[in-house]
Amino acid sequence: MKFEISLDIENVKIKNVEKSEKGDIVIYVKSTVNEAFCRKCNSKIDKCHGFDNEITLRHLSILGRKTYIRIRPARYQCLFCNNKPTTTQKLSWYNQRSPNTKAYEEHVLLQTVNSTIEDTAVKENLGYEAVTGIINRYIECEVDWNSIKKLETVGLDEISLKKGHKDFVTIVTGRTNETVIILAILKDRKKVTVKKFLQTIPERLTKTIKFVCSDMYDGFVNAAKEVLNKNIVVIDRFHVAKLYRKCIDDLRKKELKRLKSELTEEELKGVMWILRKNSNKLSDEESEVLNVLFNHSEVLGKAYKLCNDLTSIFEEDITKKEAASKINNWKLKVAESGLSCFKTFLTTLDKFYDSILNYFIDRQTSGFVEGLNNKIKVIKRRCYGRVQYKIVANRLFWYKGITACFNGELFSVQQLINFV
Ligand SMILES: [Zn+2]
Structure with a gap:
């Protein structure tokens, strides 16, 4: 062959x-x-x-x-x-000075968007230090603007170089329909740093920017608003989901501590992962585990339903105005429920309200989804001739994993391996 x-x-x-x-x-x-x-x-x-x-x-x-x-x-x-x-x-x-080709380093950098260094290291079968080494080599590198025709979406993502969320760097990506490219790795995530970089984008290209996709982080949002047009900042729904899923995660920890004497280990098996799945994707067995759990903890049942309701809103094909009304209704339901676990989420939701709703204008998300399509294209291209389907399927498994995150299910790759 x-x-x-x-x-x-x-x-x-x-x-x-x-x-x-x-x-x-x-x-x-x-x-x-x-x-x-x-x-x-x-x-x-x-x-x-x-x-x-x-x-x-x-x-x-x-x-x-x-x-x-x-x-x-x-x-x-x-x-x-x-x-x-x-x-x-x-x-x-x-x-x-690098042990990798530039193409490979750029591939690794794109993998870190909306991921963690640990996950990227696992996915690529590289050491943690090798990944941070690549990031460090790219800090302050200058992009060749002449090679870029248009930007369409600029992504601002942060990644922590150390386990324990210190030492953030900013990854700036540029995306068009066809490609995702790394524009810069900035040495920190301060507003001045990001502003300074955004100001170096040639006017010819700033004109082509339709959206800035950002983490829920003041420094990014304000830098983009101040340098570019204020109406184009979109908070990725992935980050929104991460935040409200954390609320239910915290509540689960508290409730499970309380329930330890009431429920057996067998009954609580896998609860953490099951709670992170969308309700429409549960197996009968998983639904049963949740039923038992919710019989013992009414608050957890309520919180779970509210989380899924919010995810459903993001899945709907609706206008920004319709989304605003639905999300307001959701906030009322939270208030009626008497649950306190969503308190910090509601504060953040209000703070970034408009940028979060901008998602519904064009359903923009951070690089990995586009990156994902791009990757699949690359794999296809790499495999022309007679394809070894099994190997390709293995490769695609990872991307399926990432897609699972996108649907509001927050599995890291390592977690996914443990789970499947
Ligand atoms: Zn000479």
């Missing part, structure tokens, strides 16, 4: 492809670029002076297998400088 795969790397020739003992794909390449720039005088030089030691770079997976590129970087000698120094050739598709 034969199939062709595009490496998505310019100006290289494949010398050989091997499978390692672990089943990884190792591709030996040679650069077809025949020049370098002298490190001393910066002149263009083309006198070859041998090769450096072979280096190995991680690249985008092919058919679900880890893929590495091996190359011996060429050295060139300068005949203009006095002592005729030699320089290692720099190539556009990797940075000399």
Whole structure:
């Protein structure tokens, strides 16, 4: 069986492809670029002076297998400088200090949007430090605006570099229908930092921005409002869901402590995950677990129903005005229920009310959904020829996992593995 795969790397020739003992794909390449720039005088030089030691770079997976590129970087000698120094050739598709190709690093960065470093590390089978290393290398890197035709949606997401939510960096993405690209990794998530970056977007491109998709975070929302048009900030429904799901999570913890003496361990099995699922996706068995639980805890039953009601509103194809009325009704129901667990959520809801409702204008969400479609496209493209369906299906499993998050079910990838 034969199939062709595009490496998505310019100006290289494949010398050989091997499978390692672990089943990884190792591709030996040679650069077809025949020049370098002298490190001393910066002149263009083309006198070859041998090769450096072979280096190995991680690249985008092919058919679900880890893929590495091996190359011996060429050295060139300068005949203009006095002592005729030699320089290692720099190539556009990797940075000399990085163990990965740029394409792979960008892929990893996109994976961190609406995810965590831990989850990204698990998904990519990379260490935690490898992921933070990639993020750190991209901080303060400048984007080549000339290569971008339009932006349509700008995404502002934060990610914590340390477990325990300290040291946030901001990931700025640009999205059109076809692609998601990393525009910048900003060193923190302060309003001034974000503003300063947004101001560097050329006017030609700011004109093409229709929406700014943001985390529920003042710094982002205000920076976008101040630099761009104030009506285009959209809070991703994913972040809204995360917040109201946390309310029920906290209540569950409190209630389960109280119920420990009343219910057996068997009866409480898997309750945490079941509560995080949408009610229309429960199996009979899961529904039964919840019935038993709600018989012992009326408040948890009420809170669960309210959460699902709110998710349903976000699923409906309605206008912003209709959504406003439905969400107001929902707030009344919360008040009538006498539940206190949604208190912090209601405060946040009011604070970002208009931006949250902007979701209903064009149903914009943060990068991962578009990223997801994009990824599926890439996989399809990578698999032309005869497709090994099983491997592709395995790959797609992850994306299905991410989609599950989107429907208001907050499973991290690791949780999903444990759960399925
Ligand atoms: Zn020179």
